[in-house]
Amino acid sequence: MNLMQYLNPKDPNQSAALYDEDLLTWAQVLADVQDLIKSLPKRVYVINACSNRYHFFVGFLAAIHNRCITLLPANHLPKTLENLSVNYPDVVCLNDQNDLYNDIPVLSCCYNGKLTAESHYVQLAAPAIEAEICIAFTSGTTGEPKPYTKTWQSLITIAKHTNQRLALDYEEATVVATVPPQHMFGLEASIMLPWQGGYLLDAQVPFYPGDIIERLKEISGTCVLVSTPAHLGILVKSVSAAPKIECVISATAPLAHGLSEEIEQNFTTRLLEIYGSTETGTLATRWTTKSNTWFALPGIKLISQDQEIINVHANYFASPMILDDELKLFDAHSFEFLRRSNDLIKVGGKRASLLALNDALCSIDGVEEGVFYQPNSVLNITARLVVFVVASNHSDETIRAALRCKVEAVFLPRSVIFLKKLPKNKLGKIPQKMLKKLWGDFLAEKNR
Amino acid sequence: MSSTALEQEVASLLVSALNLEVLPDEISLDMPLFQDEGLGLDSIDALELALAISKQYGVEIKSEDAENKQIFTNLRSLTKHIQQHRTC
Known part of the structure; x- marks a missing residue:
């Protein structure tokens, strides 16, 4: 596999992101990455706390270019950051709202998000296939959050296969997401998917139904909406129609019965549901209104052990992962979701x-x-x-x-x-x- | 409607929409809605509350409203915002 095709665009004038009303080219993105690298202290780890999705993206690319590992804690509370810095002391916290991070016990770097002249831009240095790109942490309630390392191979493989499942005919689609980019699903669907699929990444993180509808109206062309059952449930109750959503991608919990039909009918769209976890990343997808059955992404195998434990195999896992959920396996590649493990x-x-x-x-x-x-x-x-x-x-x-x-x-x-x-x-x-x-x-x- | 009557009505809406375990009278005007020492609501509540307010008063809450954080400060600020922007 030629990794370069996944890293830098063939044409730097190709569009990459929407920043408010501005359509940004790849040359602009790479120039901003170069500019940020100048001010970002070089540490082994970067906590990317940028709330603007474009700022996060630039920070993420800068970290990859610098061979730094991005940490994705479940939240950015001072206590969480303090605990994180014990295990990862050589760390810098990149953020775009400096006032929030004055008190944290971690070196912080504010990214002002100012667009730089796009004439000089850096070519991203390609990471090795096994390079560790980020570490996601499970929420953890009382115990220590557990770290899960994501390699370059796992991120690009999942993005490529999710994009194939999406089967979009549109080249200039914009990915609008209500989920933050720091969440594993958010990283996969709102950062990796537009980057690797060649779609536009929308900088905003619309939250309320009014925000979502307004953003969809502002964007010319087709949109993909990345969201969760909580947001979608409220959205369906708030508005009877929505403009130009070619496809809705939902994850984090199974959609309530009937909600998927309502979403497709009211918004004249298709709904792709994603099954996965912070530990494993995306594992399977389904077109919920068409079928109850989940289909694993290519290369993923689910194997049942002792009738109870289900192991997930993929070439990017160092060893098989054990699933917490109860599934009814039809074969190694398809299943029905029964219930989350009781715990x-x-x-x-x-x-x-x-x-x-x-x-x-x-x-x-x-x-x-x-x-x-x-x-x-x-x-x-x-x-x-x-x-x-x-x-x-x-x-x-x-x-x-x-x-x-x-x-x-x-x-x-x-x-x-x-x-x-x-x-x-x-x-x-x-x-x-x-x-x-x-x-x-x-x-x-x-x-x- | 007088502001007091509206305040009581919004307090009732808070309790019913979010299924809270307090009585409307127990929500004082200055009690913080979203901080730990007050009602301790979170982002899911914010979504549900925005929905309830738009259904009942026709007031749409958006996060880009400059005063958004202020609107949700307490019952007083929320009622004031509804009073100024209500369409029904």
Whole structure:
């Protein structure tokens, strides 16, 4: 494989990105990379915290050119950065909002995003196929976030194969994304895909439905919308039509039943769903309204071991990866998604181990026992957690306050339900069925 | 509608749209909505809240609004924004 074709464009005058209203050429991008390299301290690691997607892209390319590894932590809270700098001390934090990063205990470098003269631009130095480009971290709730290294080979292979699945006829499509580029799905679908597929990368990160529709209207030509079930669910409820979306790509959680049809009908589009994880990257895709079956990307094999554990093989994994989810395998390349492993719950695209959350709850002083529960929300988009707890000297507020120091905000319980004891079966386990009943009773009582 | 009546109505909307475990009366005008020491809402709540506000008052929230961070500061600022921009 000739790597150069994936790195620098054949024609520097080819369009690369949309920066507000400006259409930027590759010459401009590469000139900006060259300019940033002058001011970016050369460290082994770069935390790229730029919120503008174009700024992130320039920083990402500069890091690749400098042979630096980009770190992708689950968030950029001062505490997270501080912890990260313990294991990765030779690090610089690149950001485009300097005021937010005055207090961090990490060397920081502000990128002002000013476009430079495009006459002199750098040719990117090609990384080796096995070169480590970035390290993604799983969210982690109480435990240490776990690092997953992504090689150049894995990133370009996934981008190429996702692009083939997308089968776009349009050369000048713009990729608009509601997800931040620091998220693994965001990096793959909103940075690597437009870069390697030759589409325009949109600098903005529209968030509210109004932002998304306005951005789509501003862009001339075809758009690909990269988003999540949470955003898409709210978007469908907010507007009845959307302009020019050739294709919607959704990931981070399975789409609620019916939502995929609604999206395709209301927005006159096609919806491609992506199955993957921070650990593995994209593994499979499906056209959700056509089929329940997921098809693995070329080169990926799923092999079941002992009927339970599923190993994923790909030539870019150092060793097979173990999947957390339960799948029904049809063969090594296609499957139906059954459920997430019991231990994993997801809220708003963030993942946590139920075991770790329960540990955090039970480690609070005065809590005798307690358990987290995720009710099925009516909308099934943003199902928040609740806790059942035995703790006579606590109130809702003291439980939440104690948890706040231990778990991320999205996992904080919306309801704290106090019990005299937790329901247990003969094996001493707390069956989900009983929690579901308790939750039903609680709601009935509340609404009476 | 007087601003007090609207404040009560928006507080009720907050509770019902976000399925909060507080009573509308318990949300004071100056309680921060999105910080840990207040209601502790997060970005998913922001999306749901924006939807509820546009349905009920015809006010569309956009992140590029210069005052966006201020709008969501507390119940007072949110009500003021709705009062100034409501279309229904």
